[in-house]
Amino acid sequence: MEKTLSVVMPVYNEQPTLATIIDKVLAVPFVKELIIVNDCSTDQSADILDSYRHIPSIKVIHHPHNRGKGAAIRTGIAHITGQVTIIQDADLEYDPQDYAKLIQPILAGQQRVVYGSRFLSVHLNKQKNAVIVDRPNLFWAMLGIITTIVSTIIRNKLRSNQIEQPHAVFFLGGVVVTLITNTLYGQRLTDEPTCYKTFESALLKSIDLQCERFEFCPEVTAKVARCGIKIMEIPIRYYPR
Numbered sequence: 001m002e003k004t005l006s007v008v009m010p011v012y013n014e015q016p017t018l019a020t021i022i023d024k025v026l027a028v029p030f031v032k033e034l035i036i037v038n039d040c041s042t043d044q045s046a047d048i049l050d051s052y053r054h055i056p057s058i059k060v061i062h063h064p065h066n067r068g069k070g071a072a073i074r075t076g077i078a079h080i081t082g083q084v085t086i087i088q089d090a091d092l093e094y095d096p097q098d099y100a101k102l103i104q105p106i107l108a109g110q111q112r113v114v115y116g117s118r119f120l121s122v123h124l125n126k127q128k129n130a131v132i133v134d135r136p137n138l139f140w141a142m143l144g145i146i147t148t149i150v151s152t153i154i155r156n157k158l159r160s161n162q163i164e165q166p167h168a169v170f171f172l173g174g175v176v177v178t179l180i181t182n183t184l185y186g187q188r189l190t191d192e193p194t195c196y197k198t199f200e201s202a203l204l205k206s207i208d209l210q211c212e213r214f215e216f217c218p219e220v221t222a223k224v225a226r227c228g229i230k231i232m233e234i235p236i237r238y239y240p241r
Helices: 015-026 045-050 069-077 096-107 136-159 167-185 201-206 216-226
Strands: 005-011 031-038 058-062 084-087 113-117 197-200 232-235
Touching: 005 015, 005 069, 005 096, 015 031, 015 045, 015 096, 031 045, 031 069, 045 058, 069 216, 084 096, 084 201, 096 113, 096 197, 096 232, 167 216, 197 201, 197 216
Parallel strands: 005 031, 005 084, 031 058, 113 232
Antiparallel strands: 084 197, 113 197
């Protein structure tokens, strides 16, 4: 397989896992470039990234101020040159060995957008076409309410020491966001908040993204759906930390 894949990796204080995930990405033979955007980390992430600058396939960009994950992704998108682009977190929860099956439908011209689902059964049938419902204002309003509720629950439980790792709360929030996305935009997704979002690069660069922080996921999903594009999902591995 030719080197066709651009990998965009936002980074903020990922010192413990950063070198490992970079090495894992570089081990994928068809990766054309790894674009890493350091969102003004306060640990040693910047030093680790600078130690990789001698590798031609790596582009390191440092934000002078912390702007948020969405802004870091948008900065990375502005520098992509590969035919296909995937978003990669730096925390080792997602495995770059899944890249091949995620980009194959796009390279084959069968899909323009593919998401990696942490919940999808390998026996799930091919998705059917569905009507796209254009209700952007309602979508963002409902998303804001859900985000506020979930954030409040997490904060209260952490303060009361009821949970150490609120995976169940994050899962519930993801399920609700996925349900709203499917209802408003006629998709059949199981995992809208997944990190592994894979795009035809020309399409991704054409989308007017405004996100600054974690709203990248619902914004890009909504705007892809409003283009009349059906998003395909493929099962992936997931290692929650």
